[in-house]
Amino acid sequence: MHLTDSVHSARDDARAQGGQAGEWMPYLPASAGPHCPPGVDRAALVWAETVAPGGYTHKVVARGSRLRFDDPTGDACAHLLLFNALEPVERLNVADTQKIPWQAYLGVNHPLLSGDGRIMAVVSGDSSGRHDAFCGTTTDAWNARKYGDARPEGPSPSGRGLFVKAAAKHGLNRRDLPPSVSFFQGVRVQADGALTWQGSAGPGAHVELVAEMPLLVLVANVAHPLDPRPGYVVGPLRVHAWRGAATGPDEERFTATPELHRAYLNTVDYCEARGL
Known part of the structure; x- marks a missing residue:
């Protein structure tokens, strides 16, 4: 029983909840998370979270950060938006992400580019191979028609609706949201x-990214718009980030193609001018 009939009772009741943990939550500090990626020093973690099915998350990470997404059940779908954390008017551009590397399918060493010709992040590891840079995420109208409900707090929230909530926490609105990419489906x-839906690679797949500039990361873990299953099927998503270094000129992908080399030079020029 919760006793909140006075200020002191309410305080005592609130403090009695301390130490409780839910299944879907960010872990604070990040080093306390139970699913540290293999080979990563816990002390280096700056983000550790399990995102609920139909949930969302957001974080600002420094240049050089490593981000890892894990799909423990085979049913996660990580819809991702990236913004320049210093100037959010610069954001993920899916068309350039497909065009500049001459490859529409996401995989290892694939850059995620902004509309300013800079590499926001690059895929540095991938055990899934099942991703999408064509469809974007679901909308309220789509989910209401397919599932009968699209409320963010309801049983079948849309990715767009959750992105709106995440963006609002950083002073952005729905007009600031470009098309997204997604991982694991x-x-x-x-x-x-x-367009043909392939589904997932099964439980245990992961994707890793390197942040090539300071990033605002928005993630919505919702069913893929082409998922043919009649129910709203999505599993938990694990997210981790830890400190690291941005891609350097001695790494193969820096000069892999003339287009990527130019994009990396643009990115380094931007960041070094700001002392990053």
Whole structure:
């Protein structure tokens, strides 16, 4: 029983809840999280969180940070938006992310580019191979039509609705939200142009990114818009980040192609001018 009939009772009741933990939560400090990625020093962690099915999260991370997304059940779908944390008008550009590397399918060493010709992040590790840079995320209208409900607090929230909530916490609104990419539920383009959902690679897959500039990261863990299953199927998503270094000129991907080399030079120029 909760006794809150006075200020002192309410205080005592609130303090009695201390130490309790939920299944879906950020861990503070991050080093206290129970799922530290293999080979990572716990002391270096700056973000450790399990995102609920139908949940969202957001974080500002420094240049050089490593981000890792894990799909423990095979049903997570990590819809991702990136913004320049210093100047959020610079944001993920999915068209350039497909065009500049001459490759529409996300995988290791694939850059996530902004519309300013800079590399915001790069995929540095991938055990899934099932991703999507075509469809974006779900909308309220889509989810209401398919599932009968799209409320952010309801049983089948849309990715767009959750992105709006996450963006608002950083002074952004729905007009600031570009198309997103997603990890762990694959899509392929057929010869006739049709988009085909591949599903996941199964439980235990992970994706790692390197932040090539200071980033505002928004994540919505919701069902993929092409998922043919009638129910709202999505599993938990684990998110970690730890300190590291941005890609340097001695690394192969820095000069892998003329286009990527130019994009990296643009990025380094921007960051070094700001003392990053």
